Amino acid sequence: MIPREFDYHAPQSIPDALGLLAQFGDEAKLLAGGHSLLPMMKLRLAEPGHLIDLGRIRELQGIREDGDTLRIGAMTTENQLIWSQLLQDKCPLLVEGARLISDPQVRYKGTIGGDISHGDPANDHPALMLALGASYVLQSASGERVVSADDFFVGMYDTLLQPDEIMTEIRIPAPAQGTGYCYAKLKRKVGDFATAAAAVTLRMQGETVQEVAIALTNVGACALRAREAEDALRGKTLDDAALAEAARLAMSICDPVEDQRGDVEYKTAMAGEMTRRALSTANSRATH
């Protein structure tokens, strides 16, 4: 299991990396943590002629707070997310989600930017980003643009990223104090991708749902935002009937592919169950 031949480049800065991308165009692939790309290259499912390693670019790493926004460099690894006190305090949903990704070794290498850019519906960050209302900074030789997570995922392995662009930063509006949250992920074993998972952020006012976001992993061509379920919950009490209705509406947008993790009916039912559990846990963590 050895990749096809390629040329390797290790630029030290973003402009250098953009220059290489411009030079090699469709022939090139960016290498982040390599834990989706290298397995695909070993299987020859990806055969880039040029590999541009982002690993030596310092500016792409780090987590900081900028007013009410959390700014995370695209090359920040999963373990760095997990060990960040800032995120634990300001955005515990991201820590909870990262802890459920793969295993320790993969988390030392795998990056948040790679997990999002890959466009794999089985990856966990896309749904977390939808639930958090994140946006991404995409940079090319001609400038940068900021796109919202809601628009970014187009289909299976298909995103708004253009071949000449690098995702440099993830921006997350820090959830208000008292926001409830949960990432409920069903997996067959440690280290597995989700059979189905649901990410929730929730603001309560007394017993009434004030604001809610629900996003689903691995039950469609990309991460799905369950908008009808959200709409049905706003202004309601989170009782069993409301939870059941939200789960039903979340299931209605699921279109999973049958595989060794289960058939369509099972995966859809599990997406409903994960939605119910994530909402209940988020409710128990929210300030009322």
Add this chain to the structure above:
Amino acid sequence: MAKKQTVSFTLNGTQVDVVVEPRELLIHSLREKLQHTGPHIGCETSHCGACTVDIDGMSVKSCTVLTVQCQDAEVLTIEGFEQGGELHALQEGFTQEHGLQCGYCTPGMITRAYRLLKENPSPSEEEIRYWMAGNLCRCTGYQNIVKAVQYAANKLSSASA
């Protein structure tokens, strides 16, 4: 053919140079060019952890890293654990607690446990199980591996106390 290049890094404290094609995986350079056959190939698909080595303070599956990514890195493999004829506390722990049977997973287990104990010198059983989850063992049922890591944690903390 893509041009071969020389990659220099530190392997268990010794400077090494290795000439590779960019597509060469670190596990192959270690085993075939540098005669470090401690790290094993179990799955070759990033799942089992038998190929785990330590690169710049991170436990990494060397079947999923290119050798060219290791320029100037500090790499530690199981061959670097014994010092002056004395076993490392983890090696002693795996012996004393019967933490292995066939031994295929052991170099990866010990290398991973080394980094875990650097980051968390006295982990709970739950923490050991969570942070060792990237290493599979087909023999032991893990019970004695947990005990071996605890043995080493105790020995190392009493040595530094």
